[in-house]
Amino acid sequence: MTTTTFLAAAGGGAGNLPVIILLVALAVFGVAYVIVGPGRRRGPKRHGDIPLSMRPYHSDEELETTGLERAMAWGVALAVFSSIFLPLYWLIEPQRQDQRVAEHYEQDVEQGRVEYQNACAACHGTNLEGGSAPHPNPEIEAAWPAPRLDNIVARYEDSEIVEDVFDFIVEQTRYGRPGTPMPAFSEAAGGSLNDQQLFAMATYILSVQTGELPEAEAFVGASGEDIFQANCATCHARDASGYVGPQLLNVFERYDWDPDDEESLDHARAAVEDAIRTGRFVPGQADMPPFGQTLSDDAIEQLVDHIEGFQVTGGPSHAQLGPDPSPADTEE
Numbered sequence: 001m002t003t004t005t006f007l008a009a010a011g012g013g014a015g016n017l018p019v020i021i022l023l024v025a026l027a028v029f030g031v032a033y034v035i036v037g038p039g040r041r042r043g044p045k046r047h048g049d050i051p052l053s054m055r056p057y058h059s060d061e062e063l064e065t066t067g068l069e070r071a072m073a074w075g076v077a078l079a080v081f082s083s084i085f086l087p088l089y090w091l092i093e094p095q096r097q098d099q100r101v102a103e104h105y106e107q108d109v110e111q112g113r114v115e116y117q118n119a120c121a122a123c124h125g126t127n128l129e130g131g132s133a134p135h136p137n138p139e140i141e142a143a144w145p146a147p148r149l150d151n152i153v154a155r156y157e158d159s160e161i162v163e164d165v166f167d168f169i170v171e172q173t174r175y176g177r178p179g180t181p182m183p184a185f186s187e188a189a190g191g192s193l194n195d196q197q198l199f200a201m202a203t204y205i206l207s208v209q210t211g212e213l214p215e216a217e218a219f220v221g222a223s224g225e226d227i228f229q230a231n232c233a234t235c236h237a238r239d240a241s242g243y244v245g246p247q248l249l250n251v252f253e254r255y256d257w258d259p260d261d262e263e264s265l266d267h268a269r270a271a272v273e274d275a276i277r278t279g280r281f282v283p284g285q286a287d288m289p290p291f292g293q294t295l296s297d298d299a300i301e302q303l304v305d306h307i308e309g310f311q312v313t314g315g316p317s318h319a320q321l322g323p324d325p326s327p328a329d330t331e332e
């Protein structure tokens with residue numbers, strides 16, 4: 001293998017220019033050192049058969065004059081070399097690294113696309129447009145909506161509960177959403193995908209974001225009841241008696257509503273509205289997605305009115321949570 005094919009094989013392309021310059025410069029320097037380095041003496045060889053260890057070295061005079069000067073000249077040459085090469089390398093290196101990062105990114109996107117089509121497309125759609133999955137409770141015929149993923153960034157961007165959408169996607173895919181049809185995929189959780197595959201998939205999902213939020217328009221003019229059935233019933237049950245999300249029948253009371261106290265009503269409404277807007281993210285449990293981006297202010301107010309309409313008092317002070325509801329909870 002020649003040097004150039006070796007270099008090409010080692011990473012390919014013009015991105016390696018500084019490395020090539022470094023190697024060539026070092027080689028030239030090395031050859032020059034061997035030929036005229038400070039330890040060499042000019043003139044005919046005088047050693048004959050004298051064994052290496054007994055050969056005379058430079059005389060004192062030589063060491064103090066020409067030898068010294070040459071050593072110093074080499075020192076200067078070396079200093080000049082590094083003062084030219086190192087800044088040059090420092091200038092070019094970031095560009096080279098950027099190029100490598102870009103190459104890795106493209107590989108991840110491509111790998112993620114393949115993984116996505118294999119593992120996710122059946123529920124979330126081949127173009128990430130969303131879809132559905134059978135309800136985990138076989139007695140319930142209504143399918144469970146699987147959200148579209150091509151606008152997940154727009155939906156979670158301003159969320160207070162999700163700091164980083166990439167990490168969020170990885171986390172959701174790792175552990176799934178217990179109690180919902182969203183499976184866990186990490187090897188640790190009994191799935192078949194390793195972290196590298198999950199990262200690639202999240203990279204792919206982020207690479208095809210549309211930024212569109214058609215959901216926000218979808219419920220204009222709808223009644224609070226309709227909005228609840230379409231967005232909340234899968235998790236909180238059609239009659240709000242709770243499924244993977246807590247029952248909402250006395251949720252106002254849980255937020256300190258007292259029917260005799262006007263102010264406490266405002267407080268409870270604000271708390272419920274806040275839950276709807278920001279959602280709830282409890283790792284390892286079913287989450288509640290934020291609706292602040294996907295429901296209009298009007299729709300959210302309709303919803304809060306609707307929820308207020310069925311409030312009772314005297315219910316439990318803590319809402320039962322979790323993925324283990326009795327089937328009766330989910331039926332009307």
Ligand code: HEC
Binds near residue numbers: 119148149
């Ligand atoms: C069996 C169907 C199914 C498969 C397969 C599936 N999902 Fe899901 N996924 C769902 C459902 C249903 C939800 C919504 C659950 C809920 O209502 O909380 C969901 C939710 C999500 C969420 C949260 C979306 C949001 O807007 O909050 C992400 C991210 C996600 N899935 C990614 C993936 C990825 C990546 C894969 C492939 C590795 C995948 N899913 C495979 C059904 C599925």
Ligand code: HEC
Binds near residue numbers: 248271282291
């Ligand atoms: C994907 C499942 C899911 C969907 C869809 C969902 N929620 Fe939730 N919701 C939850 C879970 C889980 C919690 C509890 C989270 C926690 O705090 O542990 C919750 C909590 C709440 C709370 C706070 C309850 C309390 O006691 O603090 C309210 C209010 C609420 N949801 C209303 C709604 C409304 C209204 C909708 C529809 C716009 C909705 N949710 C859609 C799963 C969901």
